[in-house]
Amino acid sequence: MNERALLHEADQRALAYFDGIPSRRVFPDSRAIAALEAFDQPLPSSGKAAIDVLRELDEIGSPATVASNGPRYFGFVIGATLPAAAAAERLVLAWDQCASSFDNSPAADRLEKVAGRWVCQALGLPADSAVGFGTSATACTLACLSAARRALLARLGWDFDGDGLMGAPELRVVLSETAHITVKKALRILGFGMNRLLYAKVDDRGRIDPEQLPTLDERTLLILQAGEVNTGEFDRFAELIPRARAAGAWVHVDGAFGLWARASSSAHLADGVEQADSWTTDGHKWLNTPYDSAMAICRDAEALATAMNSDAAYATASRDAQKNLTLEFSRRARGVAVWAALASLGRDGLCELIDRHIRQAGELANALRQGGFEVLNRVVLNQVLVRADSDAQTVAIRVAAQASGEVWFGPTLWQGRPAFRLSVSSWRTTDADIRILADLLLRLKAQQRL
Numbered sequence: 001m002n003e004r005a006l007l008h009e010a011d012q013r014a015l016a017y018f019d020g021i022p023s024r025r026v027f028p029d030s031r032a033i034a035a036l037e038a039f040d041q042p043l044p045s046s047g048k049a050a051i052d053v054l055r056e057l058d059e060i061g062s063p064a065t066v067a068s069n070g071p072r073y074f075g076f077v078i079g080a081t082l083p084a085a086a087a088a089e090r091l092v093l094a095w096d097q098c099a100s101s102f103d104n105s106p107a108a109d110r111l112e113k114v115a116g117r118w119v120c121q122a123l124g125l126p127a128d129s130a131v132g133f134g135t136s137a138t139a140c141t142l143a144c145l146s147a148a149r150r151a152l153l154a155r156l157g158w159d160f161d162g163d164g165l166m167g168a169p170e171l172r173v174v175l176s177e178t179a180h181i182t183v184k185k186a187l188r189i190l191g192f193g194m195n196r197l198l199y200a201k202v203d204d205r206g207r208i209d210p211e212q213l214p215t216l217d218e219r220t221l222l223i224l225q226a227g228e229v230n231t232g233e234f235d236r237f238a239e240l241i242p243r244a245r246a247a248g249a250w251v252h253v254d255g256a257f258g259l260w261a262r263a264s265s266s267a268h269l270a271d272g273v274e275q276a277d278s279w280t281t282d283g284h285k286w287l288n289t290p291y292d293s294a295m296a297i298c299r300d301a302e303a304l305a306t307a308m309n310s311d312a313a314y315a316t317a318s319r320d321a322q323k324n325l326t327l328e329f330s331r332r333a334r335g336v337a338v339w340a341a342l343a344s345l346g347r348d349g350l351c352e353l354i355d356r357h358i359r360q361a362g363e364l365a366n367a368l369r370q371g372g373f374e375v376l377n378r379v380v381l382n383q384v385l386v387r388a389d390s391d392a393q394t395v396a397i398r399v400a401a402q403a404s405g406e407v408w409f410g411p412t413l414w415q416g417r418p419a420f421r422l423s424v425s426s427w428r429t430t431d432a433d434i435r436i437l438a439d440l441l442l443r444l445k446a447q448q449r450l
């Protein structure tokens with residue numbers, strides 16, 4: 001089989017998979033999972049025909065996928081992929097660009113610059129910020145915090161690039177008690193010991209309590225949240241950020257999903273966030289791009305570009321080349337899907353998407369409350385945090401819902417007790433899907449009466 005016929009076959013199989021999304025179980029059944037054992041072969045000494053590789057992948061792999069690209073996946077604030085972004089991704093695969101700089105791909109370089117500008121416009125962030133397109137909020141937070149540390153130390157007269165951390169002035173990291181685990185991971189990798197972190201107390205909504213904020217000074221890195229992972233709440237940026245900046249601190253905002261509220265009619269939730277020094281957000285969550293899509297955004301473009309610089313003698317590039325803004329040197333043109341998503345939505349479509357999810361989350365919360373569930377959060381965003389009559393019932397309902405194949409969502413702990421977290425973040429989710437979810441949960445609650 002020639003290459004073209006093979007790629008055509010892959011396209012056909014991809015389309016067949018796509019057609020099957022509406023009827024697919026959201027989480028695969030145990031038979032499909034058991035069948036994955038067929039992949040567990042030793043590395044073959046001689047290869048097989050590519051068409052057979054593709055067939056095996058589809059026949060064994062596809063049935064054991066999770067339908068996160070469908071309408072009733074409510075886990076982890078991740079959404080399906082927008083049609084324009086999925087289509088762009090297919091073309092980008094054919095391009096196979098090493099999108100590290102203009103020299104490697106003029107098309108990717110320009111598209112990612114435009115996408116970066118559009119992201120800043122959509123989120124209302126300073127227009128001349130540097131925007132690095134990385135693999136994840138985790139990786140982008142690491143990039144931003146590296147820039148923050150280097151800049152804070154430089155202001156204290158310390159040459160981080162030359163002398164590293166040995167003997168450097170000690171920095172203080174202040175973060176929320178409810179900071180995302182990946183923020184702590186980034187800090188740990190960077191060498192900020194977990195025992196040295198200074199946690200800011202939060203209120204009952206999961207927002208930092210400004211009254212109880214540890215001291216801020218010119219050695220402080222303050223990390224705030226746009227979209228607390230359980231409640232969807234926002235730290236009080238308008239109050240906290242000016243205070244921190246006046247003290248000489250660097251303010252970073254983890255806005256993996258919540259920052260997109262800035263593009264909606266609920267933008268007021270994140271008032272003042274534009275005053276921070278750096279921000280992280282994901283494309284693969286609320287913007288509904290394919291995975292490996294996140295952005296490191298830094299007000300001081302030079303700070304990010306120097307911290308992440310990788311200009312080699314044979315490969316000098318401009319400061320704003322992507323290889324100088326992210327962890328990767330060779331990298332795929334992952335910003336193109338962001339460009340395609342924003343080009344297809346426009347400002348109005350983006351606003352409508354986010355508004356719809358916020359409305360649907362509110363309606364879901366009402367239906368669950370009426371059905372006797374306890375909704376633990378204010379539901380200002382797309383997160384609904386839920387508990388049943390007892391911890392055992394909460395867990396049993398969640399497990400039964402996952403096993404049903406109708407929907408999927410994950411567990412969480414809220415104030416030390418089990419709950420479940422429903423995230424509405426897929427463009428495919430209709431009002432009917434929300435009703436299916438609510439009805440299923442009410443039915444399970446009646447069945448799981450303990």
Ligand SMILES: *Cc1c(COP(=O)(O)O)cnc(C)c1O
Pocket residue numbers: 077135136137138139180182183227228229254255256257282294
């Ligand atoms: C998902 C999430 C992250 C991590 O994002 P990845 O892209 O999965 O690395 C960080 N912070 C918050 C609030 C998140 O929801």
